[in-house]
Amino acid sequence: MLLRLGLLINGAAAALLLTPVVRYLLAPARKQAMRSDQAWVTLGPLEQFPEGQTRLATFTNPFRHPWDGETADIPCWVRHIRGNQFQVFAINCAHLGCPVRWFAQSALFLCPCHGGVYYEDGSLAGGPPPRGLWQYRHKIERGALVILAGRLPTLSESARRECPPAGSSCA
Numbered sequence: 001m002l003l004r005l006g007l008l009i010n011g012a013a014a015a016l017l018l019t020p021v022v023r024y025l026l027a028p029a030r031k032q033a034m035r036s037d038q039a040w041v042t043l044g045p046l047e048q049f050p051e052g053q054t055r056l057a058t059f060t061n062p063f064r065h066p067w068d069g070e071t072a073d074i075p076c077w078v079r080h081i082r083g084n085q086f087q088v089f090a091i092n093c094a095h096l097g098c099p100v101r102w103f104a105q106s107a108l109f110l111c112p113c114h115g116g117v118y119y120e121d122g123s124l125a126g127g128p129p130p131r132g133l134w135q136y137r138h139k140i141e142r143g144a145l146v147i148l149a150g151r152l153p154t155l156s157e158s159a160r161r162e163c164p165p166a167g168s169s170c171a
């Protein structure tokens, strides 16, 4: 009985002493996991995006919180150029972030806030935005379009984090 009690107390003491050591050893892996703020998210089967058209799609923020509600549903514009060539644009204007609208008749994205205009490939056509639309990295997986989603880029981060502003596919 005393032997078992001694083992139990020693085991508890060892666990208490080892906990900070284990946490110290795992800290780099935990930091790396916290830094990862992007994840691959499916937008839907390729058939949802007819060739030659630009369609609105919505995905759920992979890092949503329970209190996010509908704000976790994020829209984006999908342009199916041809074959397996796609462009996926953030809906937010590169000026101050208003949602841009696609006008198929004029083949332009227009921003309702300050008149920013973008060509169909997301490049800047005019207005105050300093650059073209942000693009999501994307790939095709098992017949579905998948994008690398997460925290939205900022102007200062854009060069490091995402695709070229426009005019080229971002796979």
Ligand code: FES
Binding pocket: 093, 094, 095, 096, 097, 098, 111, 112, 113, 114, 115, 116, 127, 128, 129
């Ligand atoms: S937010 Fe789009 S032009 Fe200002």
